[in-house]
Amino acid sequence: MPHTVLLVDDEPLVRAGLRAVLEAAPGIEVVGEAADGAAVVPLVRRLRPAVVAMDVRMPLMDGIEATRAVLRAVPEPPKILVVTTFEEDELVYGALRAGAAGFLLKRSRPAEIVHAVRLIAEGDSLLFPAAVRSLAARYAGGGPAGAGWAGDGLTDREAEVLRLMARGLSNAEIAARLFVGTETVKTHVSAVLAKLGARDRTQAVIAAYESGFVTPA
Structure with a gap:
């Protein structure tokens, strides 16, 4: 398909x-x-796309509010890929916090655009991890993780996987780093998402940064 x-x-x-x-x-x-x-929202309901490639700056409804609307109104919503001119943009970080799965720079090369859509559709890896760390450094709270941090329930291995996710490593790269199988990593990632109440990898990483569990380098 x-x-x-x-x-x-x-x-x-x-x-x-x-x-x-x-x-x-x-x-x-x-x-x-x-x-x-x-x-x-009406187009997503009718067309059922796997990915919505969405500009973050639009005149009537911007990408943040549109992301919220899709995730709120559509059962089994598509992955949202924010397309933007500026990588350090508060609107981009707002869209990620609202539920976008990643973002893509408009100046990206064709091969990078295709790769980004495939990654987002397959839910495997966070896009532009260095830029996401930069956004987190500017806009996340970055305070120490407190008692309300859902990550308190993570096992040591799940916490390690979350830190590697925050660095932008794919499942295969995490598996190689930890000397385990890819299916084992997928199991750990699923456990991390469930314990954090995160929709996908991006939401888990945003939560980790905002809690102070992971700090931008």
């Missing part, structure tokens, strides 16, 4: 460029477009 994508951006040229790049890649199908976040 192809990874289906909905493009949301108020610039027609940006949408056309993304469509051209993604439709040239095997296994990816662009199923629709929208010019503003306000149109996203």
